[in-house]
Amino acid sequence: MSGISRRGFVALAGSGLVLGLPPLAAGEAGAASGAGLSQPFLRIASSGEITVLIKHLEMGQGVSTGLSTILAEELDADWHDVHAEPAPFNPALYKHTVFGIQTTGGSTSVANSWQQLREAGAVARAMLVQAAAQRWGVPAAELTAHASRVLHGATGRQLSYGALAEAAARLPVPSGVPLKSSAAYSLIGRERRRLGAADMARGAVVYGIDIQRPGQRVAVLQRPPRFGGRVRTVDASAALALPGVRAVHRLPQGVAVVADDSWTAMQARQRLKIDWDDSQAETRSTPELKAEFKRLAASGESGIDTLTRGDTATALAGAARVMEADFELPYLAHQPMEPLAVVGELRDGHCEIWGGFQSPSIDHRAAARILGLPAEQVVLHPLPSGGSFGRRATFSADWVSELAELLRAQSAAGDTQPVKLMWTREDDITGGYYRPMSLHRLRAALDGMGRLLAVEQTIVAQSFSPSLAKPGAPTRPDPFVTEGHLAEAYAVPHARTRWVKPDIGVPVHTYRALGYNHTTFSKEVMMDELARAAGQDALAFRLAHLAAQPRHAAALRLAAERAGWGRPLPAGRALGLAVQEAYKTVVAQVAQVRLEEGRIVVERVVCAVDCGTVINPGTLRAQLEGGIAFGLSAVLHNELTLDGGRVQQSNFHDAAVLRLNEMPQVEVHSIASDAAPTGIGEPGSVPILAAVANAVARLTGRPVRSLPIRLDPPSG
Structure with a gap:
């Protein structure tokens, strides 16, 4: 003991x-x-x-x-x-x-x-x-x-x-x-009922969007349609003429409409006439950004090496075979089920705020600074939230900062009534924070025995770290961009990983699994392509390069065995696999896929996980099932694109998430361990990206190097 x-x-x-x-x-x-x-x-x-x-x-x-x-x-x-x-x-x-x-x-x-x-x-x-x-x-x-x-x-x-x-x-x-x-x-390691499940089922859990204070108003904000835009002029007369509208305030982030209820506030917002100053705004479209990423990957300008091992240049020059590939992943919105909502009340130099705070220390500091109040005069009331995936944890405390600015404006106008600031889903998808778009350029070499000899991996992606997100060349590596790269776990004697930071005005932030959500895709698809080039089985090729990573190897073997790797499959089916360690947890996944009338159908996913001591098998299973669904949304549907700097998508109809009828059968197998527990909320969401891509590549005979996967339309 x-x-x-x-x-x-x-x-x-x-x-x-x-x-x-x-x-x-x-x-x-x-x-x-x-x-x-x-x-x-x-x-x-x-x-x-x-x-x-x-x-x-x-x-x-x-x-x-x-x-x-x-x-x-x-x-x-x-x-x-x-x-x-x-x-x-x-x-x-x-x-x-x-x-x-x-x-x-x-x-x-x-x-x-x-x-x-x-x-x-x-x-x-x-x-x-x-x-x-x-x-x-x-x-x-x-x-x-x-x-x-x-x-x-x-x-x-x-x-x-x-x-x-x-x-x-x-x-x-x-x-x-x-x-x-x-x-x-007697409790740890055994499945127990989830606390509060009955309250959730009957809608009794109180979230930020549910808070109702006496005399409360509701506010919505009109933010710039282009990132970096600012209000030049605003005509609020039509909005103020609508019954129930209490005020219109010009804030640093845009123009706020305060009304008696959310519907009135949203209707009044549509009546605002705003002239936007886009002189400092991001105005490029997605094709232009992709071209810029490719240019940066080729030139390597403004880049910084995050890993150097051996002599990659010499190894590549003398290799038996060299493969090159670009992997592209788009911007993604977090899309939690509960849109952002936060309630504040400022009276007599004292402020109270109710919300689902992911980083309450950051939110509290921002609110106190904006309101000019001593820290002890700002009280946060933490509530559960209906999802986040990183959206609520911005270092800028953007949504709480907006509320604080609004409360300050309200107070200056003599209004001390509490106010709820609401973001619609459209607000968040078109004007929030995003998973960075990325380009991975990989050059990998095999020796005469089909072993991995050298890897050069250049990653072009924005940083969401406050000190590194500003324009200009990075002064130090950002581990949140490159974590999970190919040479991190796989044995390769010569390796160089390089990060190139583009200067783009699109706001980015933490997204479920941070860097792993793009590095896992590129490196695990590349490992499949290298295995084919070496004439080896994808599983055997990985295991040959994981001798120093027994947890990775054990998870891969378990997932592959339970999925029937190497055994005959029904006609028109293929398996793909991938493995990743994230947050000290190792997850391996095997996806069984078929193609049906030009679309991808993921029938089954077998998942093996080593996360130390399992606290509750039911929660473990739920998190991995949810992570797989989350990842499949990115594989099959989801991307955000820009046209002249404006986000083109706005809600679930054009920024789709996985539907219930698309959910595969999922099997979860945990590796017994007495070690202290490690993380499970994020690691399960990333191997599925490459596992499905590798299965699709086997079915079509063509490499899959970008997400979401787009199949050629059926002939005839």
């Missing part, structure tokens, strides 16, 4: 206790209320209800269930007593221990909270046991805990956690409490 390494900080608050892991700052003990046992991650009420406070954003990935399971396991709680709620905004208590701010991202929620929540549960359990020992006058060593009760085997006595919570709150916080071994788990 491992032990708790930190000693908690104790502060009494009424009849409760706040147990800090990490220590509480002055004044934070007031978080406890009423009788019971309370600490930053846990409350046990005298009724026996156990509430786990979730420091990471619940955005549909099931993190509330997973994190609650970790704590409940060490607490020896009855799962039926367990509930979850978002932790308040308090970076001192709830910061990400790696990123240093309160945020969610990088598929790190479970991994980042694993030790914290185990310790919190174990300490609380020890205090409850000690409280029972004192009440009964017996040694604590004679007692056990099970299903939210403390038991004394010798006498058959038992007490519920609720009955013990208040007494436990008065005890000193123990140190060195042992944690369970994996063999003792």
Whole structure:
């Protein structure tokens, strides 16, 4: 067993206790209320209800269930007593221990909270046991805990956690409490009902878009139709003449219309007459940008090497065979199910904001700065969100910044009524942030034995890192652009990876799986093409270059075996495979594909995953199924294109996502492990891109090097 390494900080608050892991700052003990046992991650009420406070954003990935399971396991709680709620905004208590701010991202929620929540549960359990020992006058060593009760085997006595919570709150916080071994788990590794599932099914979960404050207005913003455009003049007379319209405000981001309800606000927005200044705007179309990317890839100007190994120039010159290919991926919008919406109320120098904040530390800082308020006068109320995929985590806090600008304008006009700022789906698709468009130029060499000898990979893509996104040559590598490149895992003696940053006015940001969502496609399709050139099986070729990567090899073998790799398939079918490690999780996928009347039909996907300890097999399966659906949207349908700088798509009708009738049968197989859990929210979404492309290439006999895949129309 491992032990708790930190000693908690104790502060009494009424009849409760706040147990800090990490220590509480002055004044934070007031978080406890009423009788019971309370600490930053846990409350046990005298009724026996156990509430786990979730420091990471619940955005549909099931993190509330997973994190609650970790704590409940060490607490020896009855799962039926367990509930979850978002932790308040308090970076001192709830910061990400790696990123240093309160945020969610990088598929790190479970991994980042694993030790914290185990310790919190174990300490609380020890205090409850000690409280029972004192009440009964017996040694604590004679007692056990099970299903939210403390038991004394010798006498058959038992007490519920609720009955013990208040007494436990008065005890000193123990140190060195042992944690369970994996063999003792009764909740971790077993499928449990998802917390809040019934509320979700009946629409009872409150999201940002649902918040309704007394006297609340609704606002929508008319943003520039071209990125970088600005308002030159605005005529709001027609909008203001519409009944129910309260105000029109010119903001740095555009023109806001404030009305009594969303419909009136949207109707009034259409009546605005705005003259836009596009002198600093991005005005190029997608074909022009693609041509610029190719030019940059060829010239290598403004580029920076992110990896150099051996001598690629000499190796390429002396190779038995050299292959070259360009891989192109478009801009993509995040398209979460819940459009962005945030509610704010500014009165008497105090501001409250309600929303599904993915990076509340960044959002809070932006709001306080714009409003000119001390940090303690801005209060965030975190809520769950209906998806994000990175959209809510912008470093600019764009959507919260817009609300803050609006609240400031409202206040200056003497209006202190709360306001909800809403983005329609069209707003977000045409004027939000995007997955960067990218071009990968790959040159790869084989030796006379058909082994991979050298790889040169040039990646042309924008950076979303604030310090690197500005125009000009990069001063340092951006790992979020190149992560997952071909030479990262595959054995190749000579390798050079280069990043070239184009100067484009399209705003980009984190998107599910960051760099892996484009590097995986290019490198895994290239590995298939190299295998064919070497006259080798695609699986065998990969395994030959993964001798130093046993987890990759094991996942590939498992997925291939379960998919029937190498066995005869029904006529007109083909298999394609791919593997990637992302966020310390390895995922291999095999896709079975057929072509039907000029369209791609993905019939079956077999997925093997090594993600350390599996907290909940049901959540694991759901995340991989959802990731596959997410990736298939990019494979089969989705792209954003520009015409004269304007985004051409606007909603699901022309920026389509996977439909239910297109969803393949999915099989998930996890590799047993006692290692600490790693991320699962993002890794499952990326191998499917190349797995389907490789299967289609086998069916058509033509390489697939761009997404979404476009098939030639059927002849005749």
